[in-house]
Structures are given as structure tokens and as C-alpha cells.
Amino acid sequence: xxxxxxxxxxxxxxxxxxxxxxxxxxxxxxxxxxxxxxxxxxxxxxxxxxxxxxxxxxxxxxxxxxxxxxxxxxxxxxxxxxxxxxxxxxxxxxxxxxxxxxxxxxxxxxxxxxxxxxxxxxxxxxxxxxxxxxxxxxxxxxxxxxxxxxxxxxxxxxxxxxxxxxxxxxxxxxxxxxxxxxxxxxxxxxxxxxxxxxxxxxxxxxxxxxxxxxxxxxxxxxxxxxxxxxxxxxxxxxxxxxxxxxxxxxxxxxxxxxxxxxxxxxxxxxxxxxxxxxxxxxxxxxxxxxxxxxxxxxxxxxxxxxxxxxxxxxxxxxxxxxxxxxxxxxxxxxxxxxxxxxxxxxxxxxxxxxxxxxxxxxxxxxxxxxxxxxxxxxxxxxxxxxxxxxxxxxxxxxxxxxxxxxxxxxxxxxxxxxxxxxxxxxxxxxxxxxxxxxxxxxxxxxxx
Ligand SMILES: C[S@@+](CC[C@H](N)C(=O)[O-])C[C@H]1O[C@@H](n2cnc3c(N)ncnc32)[C@H](O)[C@@H]1O
Numbered sequence: 001x002x003x004x005x006x007x008x009x010x011x012x013x014x015x016x017x018x019x020x021x022x023x024x025x026x027x028x029x030x031x032x033x034x035x036x037x038x039x040x041x042x043x044x045x046x047x048x049x050x051x052x053x054x055x056x057x058x059x060x061x062x063x064x065x066x067x068x069x070x071x072x073x074x075x076x077x078x079x080x081x082x083x084x085x086x087x088x089x090x091x092x093x094x095x096x097x098x099x100x101x102x103x104x105x106x107x108x109x110x111x112x113x114x115x116x117x118x119x120x121x122x123x124x125x126x127x128x129x130x131x132x133x134x135x136x137x138x139x140x141x142x143x144x145x146x147x148x149x150x151x152x153x154x155x156x157x158x159x160x161x162x163x164x165x166x167x168x169x170x171x172x173x174x175x176x177x178x179x180x181x182x183x184x185x186x187x188x189x190x191x192x193x194x195x196x197x198x199x200x201x202x203x204x205x206x207x208x209x210x211x212x213x214x215x216x217x218x219x220x221x222x223x224x225x226x227x228x229x230x231x232x233x234x235x236x237x238x239x240x241x242x243x244x245x246x247x248x249x250x251x252x253x254x255x256x257x258x259x260x261x262x263x264x265x266x267x268x269x270x271x272x273x274x275x276x277x278x279x280x281x282x283x284x285x286x287x288x289x290x291x292x293x294x295x296x297x298x299x300x301x302x303x304x305x306x307x308x309x310x311x312x313x314x315x316x317x318x319x320x321x322x323x324x325x326x327x328x329x330x331x332x333x334x335x336x337x338x339x340x341x342x343x344x345x346x347x348x349x350x351x352x353x354x355x356x357x358x359x360x361x362x363x364x365x366x367x368x369x370x371x372x373x374x375x376x377x378x379x380x381x382x383x384x385x386x387x388x389x390x391x392x393x394x395x396x397x398x399x400x401x402x403x404x405x406x407x408x409x410x411x412x413x414x415x416x417x418x419x420x421x422x423x424x425x426x427x428x429x430x431x432x433x434x435x436x437x438x439x440x441x442x443x444x445x446x447x448x
């Protein structure tokens with residue numbers, strides 16, 4: 001029973017599932033926090049988020065008080081130490097005695113034999129370390145290592161981003177991963193114009209403003225958006241503003257094929273913006289296909305979408321027929337590290353090859369569907385070249401009838417236009433207001 005467990009114990013339970021089973025934190029936090037009073041729910045969310053975001057930095061501090069490397073500890077022990085250290089060093093309002101005492105009590109439930117160790121180490125951290133876990137490296141330390149520790153990202157990823165985007169842009173993207181993401185909404189015309197929706201929300205104490213990223217994008221700036229009836233009922237979808245912007249690249253068509261569609265953010269944006277009158281939405285995972293259908297029903301848009309549960313690599317759809325195709329491919333998610341901080345802890349450079357193989361398979365099948373003269377937009381929430389430019393370029397070698405299109409900046413929202421590189425690759429780095437994405441538009445030449 002959630003009520004009989006302390007918030008620390010619930011948080012530790014989530015952290016252990018994330019570490020042991022490769023679970024995603026956000027849905028677990030939502031599920032376990034559902035029956036808690038709002039204050040405890042917020043605390044649960046903050047504990048998990050701060051611990052996962054700060055884990056690599058916290059490990060560096062913890063190592064000073066351990067006889068073994070933190071990563072060699074059992075998952076529940078390391079999770080408890082990180083949870084305690086996060087409260088001591090990264091969360092302002094938690095007194096040290098509560099951080100240590102309640103974390104040790106939670107550790108009893110998951111690693112009773114190690115509770116003494118957790119207690120001793122956390123006491124030393126409370127005594128010897130200064131908030132917010134300062135003095136990480138001596139002066140003169142390698143700048144990539146320093147940036148990695150200061151922003152709590154894996155060093156290999158920081159080195160890649162610095163090399164690919166430059167130190168300043170990489171530093172800004174890494175810093176953005178530390179910030180809480182605002183809630184963004186899609187102002188579906190079924191509900192009202194953006195102005196009408198802003199007014200309805202305001203009447204109920206939820207402030208929202210229009211975002212420059214996409215025509216129907218709203219950002220909640222005050223109040224509890226999630227509790228508003230329009231959001232809770234699913235009539236208004238929560239969709240990152242840059243995710244909505246990706247749909248601006250999709251050519252308008254009577255029917256758009258959306259080949260990796262759950263939970264339906266881009267399907268809904270396609271319909272709401274009028275880029276598609278109907279959508280054929282594929283999703284391979286049964287539970288996610290059901291969720292997609294339910295989300296569309298909540299939006300009153302179920303009739304406009306044919307949901308097909310199928311592998312997009314073998315799509316049961318007619319070849320050469322779709323004037324507009326969207327493939328929002330499964331990926332490493334390096335553009336979404338603030339919302340999915342656990343990715344920082346588990347992603348390895350070699351994983352990119354596996355993602356790229358899947359992406360090549362799905363894109364190859366997607367290209368088959370495009371009608372002569374039609375376009376395909378390939379999108380990922382990864383910033384990595386291997387999952388984007390390299391995937392597309394390798395396929396263009398065997399599909400000479402396709403060519404990259406440089407999106408016309410004049411027709412795009414300003415922040416999106418600014419993200420278009422000369423070769424047409426769209427790369428949005430994560431920022432304070434949005435997640436990171438990459439996109440490439442391809443056109444199939446008309447057959448002669
Ligand atoms: C990046 S998410 C899509 C997000 C979605 N387009 C949106 O905007 O809400 C990728 C989706 O592709 C699905 N997927 C993964 N492999 C697939 C495959 N072979 N065929 C179809 N869908 C697949 C995943 O289950 C996941 O729901």
C-alpha cells in the first residue's frame with residue numbers, strides 16, 4: 001500500500017527498478033505517486049529526478065567516502081546512497097537528519113544488510129561535503145571531464161557534443177538538461193483557438209502563453225496544468241513545443257502515414273494543424289497501440305486515424321502511394337535527457353549502432369511507401385549523427401530516386417528555421433524551453 005510506505009521508500013523503489021530492470025522512471029513515478037497527497041507526490045518526483053540527474057556527479061562525491069568504486073555496489077545500495085546524497089547536496093530544503101534518517105530507513109526495505117554502510121557514508125557526506133557538492137575536480141582538470149561532472153553527464157557523450165556542436169552550444173544543451181521541463185500543450189482547434197484556450201485556462205488559474213516554436217504550441221507558465229480538466233481528460237495533449245515543430249516539416253496531404261506513432265503526439269499535431277485530413281498510424285507494441293487509440297479517442301479524433309498495430313519494417317500498406325510520410329523513429333533519446341535522466345546512466349556509445357540498424361530497417365521500408373513526387377520526414381529525438389545523417393545517407397546510396405530537401409526557412413517558425421543546417425539537416429539542441437530533435441526531409445523524384 002502506497003500510504004504505508006514513506007516517500008523515500010517509494011523513491012528508492014523506483015530507483016531500484018530503473019537500475020535493475022532498465023525501467024523508465026517517469027511512468028513509475030506517475031503510477032506510484034497517483035494516490036499520494038500533492039506535497040508527497042511532488043517530493044517523490046523531485047527525489048527521483050534529482051537523484052537520476054545528479055547520479056554521476058554524486059558518485060564522484062560518494063567515491064571519496066567509500067572503499068570500493070560506487071558502480072561496483074549492489075544496485076539498491078548505490079541507489080540509496082545516491083538518493084541520500086541528492087537530498088544532502090542537491091536539494092535545499094531537506095534537513096540533513098531527515099535526509100540521512102529517512103533514507104537509511106528506506107534502505108532497510110531494499111538492502112537491510114547494507115543499511116549500516118548507507119548510514120555511515122551518508123553521515124560522512126553530510127559532515128564533510130558542501131552543498132551543492134562543490135569542488136569536483138582540481139584546477140587544470142580536462143575541460144570535458146569537468147563539464148561532464150559539473151552537469152552529471154557521461155564523459156563520452158559530452159566529448160561527442162563538444163566535438164559536434166562546439167563547447168558553448170554543448171554546454172548550453174547540457175545545462176538545459178538540469179532544468180525542469182515546462183508543460184507544453186497542443187492547442188487543438190477542436191477545443192478552441194490558441195487565444196480561446198489560453199483564456200479558458202486562465203479562468204481556472206492556469207497561465208499559458210503561445211510558443212514561437214509551432215503555431216498551436218502553448219507553454220504553461222503558471223498553475224498546475226496537469227490538473228486542468230481539459231488536460232486531465234486528454235482533450236488537450238501535452239506535447240513538447242519542439243516535437244510539435246517537427247510536424248511543420250511534414251508536407252500537407254489528404255492522408256499522412258505516421259509510421260511509429262504512439263503515444264500519438266505527432267499524429268494529433270498532424271490533424272490539429274490541418275497537415276493531414278486522415279492519418280494511418282502504425283505502432284508495433286500492443287500496449288502502446290492501445291494507448292495511442294485511447295489518446296485519440298480522448299481528443300475526439302479516433303475517426304480520423306486508422307491505427308494499425310504492425311512492424312513499420314514490414315508495413316501492411318500500399319507501396320508508392322503516400323504523398324507524405326512521417327517516420328518518428330525509435331532512438332537513443334539523447335535530446336530528451338532532462339525528461340528521461342536515466343538514459344544518461346545506461347546509454348553506451350556502442351548502443352548507437354543497434355539503434356542505427358533498426359532505424360535503417362524502418363527507414364528503408366518507409367521509403368517504399370512514398371509516392372513519386374512525395375516526401376518523407378525522418379525524425380528522431382537523438383542528436384547523434386549515427387542515428388540521423390548516417391542512417392539517411394547510407395540509404396540514399398541505394399535509393400537514388402530520393403534526394404534530401406533543404407526545408408524552406410521562410411515557411412517555418414523562427415526557432416525551427418534557425419535549426420536548419422545548409423545540407424538540410426534540422427538539429428534542435430535541447431534548451432530551456434524544449435527537447436532536442438533531429439530531422440531530415442527526403443523527396444522522391446517523379447518517375448519519368
Ligand atoms: C519516438 S516514439 C514515437 C513518438 C510518437 N511519434 C509521438 O509523437 O508521440 C517511437 C515509437 O515507435 C514504436 N516502434 C518501435 N519499433 C517499431 C516498429 N518496428 N514498428 C512500429 N513502431 C515501432 C515505439 O514503440 C514507439 O512508440
